[in-house]
Amino acid sequence: xxxxxxxLPEFLLLGFSDLRALQGPLFxxxxxxxxxxxxGNSLIILLTRTSPTLHSPMYFFLRHLSLVELLYTTDIVPxxxxxxxxxxxxxxxxxxxxxxxxxxxVLGISECCLLTAMAYDRYAAICQPLHYSTLMxxxxxxxxxxxxxxxxxxxxxxxxxxxFTLPFPSRPVIPxxxxxxxxxxxxxxxxxHRSEVSVMMATVVFIMVPFSLIVTSYARILSAILAxxxxxxxxxxxxxxxxxxxxxxxxxGTASVTYIRPQVGSSVTTDRILSLFYTxxxxxxxxxxxxxxxxxxxxxxxxxxxxxxPSP
Numbered sequence: 001x002x003x004x005x006x007x008l009p010e011f012l013l014l015g016f017s018d019l020r021a022l023q024g025p026l027f028x029x030x031x032x033x034x035x036x037x038x039x040g041n042s043l044i045i046l047l048t049r050t051s052p053t054l055h056s057p058m059y060f061f062l063r064h065l066s067l068v069e070l071l072y073t074t075d076i077v078p079x080x081x082x083x084x085x086x087x088x089x090x091x092x093x094x095x096x097x098x099x100x101x102x103x104x105x106v107l108g109i110s111e112c113c114l115l116t117a118m119a120y121d122r123y124a125a126i127c128q129p130l131h132y133s134t135l136m137x138x139x140x141x142x143x144x145x146x147x148x149x150x151x152x153x154x155x156x157x158x159x160x161x162x163x164f165t166l167p168f169p170s171r172p173v174i175p176x177x178x179x180x181x182x183x184x185x186x187x188x189x190x191x192x193h194r195s196e197v198s199v200m201m202a203t204v205v206f207i208m209v210p211f212s213l214i215v216t217s218y219a220r221i222l223s224a225i226l227a228x229x230x231x232x233x234x235x236x237x238x239x240x241x242x243x244x245x246x247x248x249x250x251x252x253g254t255a256s257v258t259y260i261r262p263q264v265g266s267s268v269t270t271d272r273i274l275s276l277f278y279t280x281x282x283x284x285x286x287x288x289x290x291x292x293x294x295x296x297x298x299x300x301x302x303x304x305x306x307x308x309x310p311s312p
Contacts, residue, residue, distance in 0.1 A: 008094035009168050011184070015083040015090075015177040016272070027084040030276075033284050034077045040287030041066040043301070051300035057136040058125070058240075059297075061118045062290060064145050068114065069283040072107040075100060076279045080177050089173075097179040098164045104178070105156035106149075108255075109206050113148035115248055116210040117141075122241050123217040127224045155202055163188070175268045180275060182259070207259065211252045218245065243290050250285060254278040 016023055044066040048059040079100070083090050092100070124135040159181065166188035176183040221241060228234050258274045291297050 007170075009170055009172055010091040010093055011097045011179065011187075012089050012091050012171065012173045013083060013177060013179075014173060014175045015080065017083075017089045023084050027081060030077060030084065030280055031081055033280050034073060034081070037073050037077075037280075037284040037287075038070065040284065040291070041070045044287045044290060044297070045070075047297060047300045047304065051303070053296055054300055057121050057138075057141045058118065060138075060141050061114055061121060061145070064148075065111065065114050065118070066287060068107050068111050069286055071103070072111070073279065073283040075103045075107065076178050080280075083177060092179065094164070097174075097184065098160055101163070101179045101181065101184065102156045102160045104180070105159055106152035108152070109155045109202075110148045110152035111251060112206045112210045112255075113151050114145070115244070115251060116213050117144040117148065118244050119214040119217040119248070120144075122244060123221055126221050126237055126241075151206070155206065159202065176272060176275065178275065178279065183271070207252060207255050211248075211256075214248055214252075239295070243294050246289050247286050250282050251278070254282065 016026055019026070045063050048054045048063040048066075079092075121136055121141075124132050128135060163181070163185055166185075168187055172187040174183050174187065218241070221237075225234050225237050228237070254274060254277055258271070258278065291301060
């Protein structure tokens with residue numbers, strides 16, 4: 001990365017230091033959301049491992065998605081809470097910033113790939129039911145998860161290497177609460193074009209391409225649903241897809257607005273609100289969506305509660 005004989009700069013994260021009156025409420029709000037996120041995603045992981053009714057490819061992917069969400073929010077939120085508690089901007093080391101961004105990219109790209117794998121699983125189950133066990137064998141599912149993590153690692157390694165070899169000012173100031181790609185890239189004093197091209201290529205590949213594959217899968221699923229004669233069958237099939245669809249639109253919607261929208265004229269406040277939504281709020285909503293809108297998960301949760309609470 002940087003040359004050994006150069007002094008590596010420290011980055012100053014401004015966070016929400018310009019919103020002093022809101023830092024107290026923000027601290028308690030973010031802390032509450034973080035605790036709910038830890039509880040909800042840990043519960044999903046526990047249920048999908050221990051409940052025999054949830055030992056299927058769909059819940060295998062869901063378990064890994066919950067693991068990604070746990071790690072994703074833990075990469076960002078503890079540092080954000082510490083900054084909010086101190087009430088003033090705090091420095092983060094060069095390697096600390098690089099590590100946060102690296103983990104952030106690994107998990108973000110892995111989530112893109114996992115959501116695409118889950119869409120393919122629903123397509124195979126609904127449109128190719130006779131071949132489902134072959135298409136979604138455990139070897140295939142494990143390979144899909146492994147490829148998801150591998151794509152995240154490759155992308156993060158490439159991006160981090162490109163960005164953190166750029167020259168930075170001696171005291172760079174990031175008007176954000178995390179070391180996100182675009183805010184850090186804007187600080188580089190030269191050679192930004194190569195990294196900007198890389199970022200845009202990765203955006204197209206890992207946001208638009210997976211989203212297009214998901215839309216294609218659900219277009220075929222919708223066609224299969226409309227061909228069903230029974231209204232009850234249509235409703236049952238749609239209920240198995242609605243949770244995933246909602247999570248897809250939450251994730252890809254915020255990611256697209258953040259990384260694909262024109263950066264000219266965008267405000268720091270808007271950037272922080274969008275980042276707060278997809279790093280803090282969305283990881284909390286996902287387990288709630290899957291628990292409330294999925295009868296199998298709700299039933300498994302109820303059985304666990306019944307086993308833990310002694311009958312009178």
